[in-house]
Amino acid sequence: MEQEIVRKEPTPAPSASGSGATPVPITTIEAESTVRISTGIAEVDRVLGGGMVPNGYFLLGGDPGIGKSTLLLQIAAFVSRQGPVLYITAEESAAQTRIRAQRLGALPDQLYVMAEGNIRIIESVITSRSWQLVVVDSLQTVYDAEIESAPGSVGQVRGIAARLMKVAKTMCPIFLVGHVNKEGSMRPAA
Template sequence: MGRCPSCGQFNTMVEERMPDKSTPGREASAAPMPIGRVPPQRLQRMSTGIEEVDRVLGGGIVPGGFILLGGDPGIGKSTLLLQLAGSVGNRQPVIYITAEESLEQTRLRASRLGAEASQLFVLAEDRIQAIEAVLEQEQWQLAIVDSLQTVYNPDLESAPGSVAQVREVASRLMRVAKSRLPIFLVGHVNKEGSWRPAA
């Protein structure tokens, strides 16, 4: 506007940008709620079918649960989770994603464990984008990702297992978990007890 309609002066108007109220996530947040009013059915837990694991999880897997299974190399992380996947896979669709071992190796282990459940699906994949695409398919009730250090985003320059990659993969998988699908994620720990960077 050339002339100010209020004071009648010319060229006195100055553009000023308003803060963007449509910043993603700002208006979407729900109001805080007294904890006693959170509907209890939203906390319904899924049994893993393995009593000891259910106990460690406080009675089973909560919806949106994102569970990191850490441990020394060779301690039995993949074995335990494949057994768990087989157990849940007798009742509902489970996806076991391995970025470490071949499908044949996984199959062999599953037959040793008696974990060849009819609804257990396996996928050998290590790119986070491809993994997300599969996890977004609606049928899955539980997902296993083996492991945090071997899944990576090829668009980042750093190597799989580096701090940047681990942070990227963990946060992207967490977003998938929180949106609906419980995920078990394997994490390696080295002999000093810290998260192992890439070899």
């Protein structure tokens, strides 16, 4: 058993004045207008229901070494044809990512790489401009210095996932890598 301290953030007073908080009849919602962004890989598009929705938040889980980083780098390179894409790696160096991209034959100008694990810095970079897509590799290695537990712990993973979801909702689609442990779960090993 391990003690974990989770600091609670002050919550601003809720307001219903924003348009998002207004209930609307389901029949009046336009569903046809939802644009889908292709990942460039037909099978991934199919799994996503026809491609990524703008402001979508996607979690790609898989065993270690299964090819998560490679797949997302390919997707990032493809999507960057339409606009700037940010690939954030908290696991490898920017140089390692470049070597992989080179091997894949994918070195487009609009693909940006940042080797960073601090969520606060990541948030500020994502919100600094508009991105077509952001990839975060991985959920278990990004950390919040405000949370007093190690990266990958329950408190950290929960906090990081929630913060990135908020950014995705307001900024751009985010693809998140999640490691699956031996038990087949994405939760940190006990």
